[in-house]
Amino acid sequence: MVLRETKTLRRKRALKNKGFTLIEVLIAMTILGFGVAAFIALQTSAVLMRAHAQRLTTATQLTVARLDELMLTNPDLLANGSDNVTIGSVRYTRTWTITSDQPANGLTTIRARTNWWNKADPRQVELSAVVLPDQG
Numbered sequence: 001m002v003l004r005e006t007k008t009l010r011r012k013r014a015l016k017n018k019g020f021t022l023i024e025v026l027i028a029m030t031i032l033g034f035g036v037a038a039f040i041a042l043q044t045s046a047v048l049m050r051a052h053a054q055r056l057t058t059a060t061q062l063t064v065a066r067l068d069e070l071m072l073t074n075p076d077l078l079a080n081g082s083d084n085v086t087i088g089s090v091r092y093t094r095t096w097t098i099t100s101d102q103p104a105n106g107l108t109t110i111r112a113r114t115n116w117w118n119k120a121d122p123r124q125v126e127l128s129a130v131v132l133p134d135q136g
Helices: 002-016 022-071
Strands: 081-087 090-100 108-118 121-131
Touching: 022 090, 022 108, 022 121
Parallel strands: none
Antiparallel strands: 081 090, 090 108, 108 121
């Protein structure tokens, strides 16, 4: 008899406990909401960082290209200068300076710099090389 009453009580409790309470659902939705918000923030940050990395790579390539051109030129013919390159919506300004007899007599130092704006924040890449005088 006792065993039968226990089974009956278990069945009644099982029928009562079907589903979730409103509090449980609200807590689960709150946790899910925080997770979705964190994911959106992470995705936004990833998109911004990718754009920055792309601009930095482009600026570095532009700087290397200008430095390579200048290094292949006779050091006696080199002069300071600048130019602008626009790629997409980004304007890159390249400048180069030539310093004779630096770091030692007979050597020429070439500095190439590329500047661009990342929103309101100026950015730049600068590379330099030391060139021997033309022996030919």
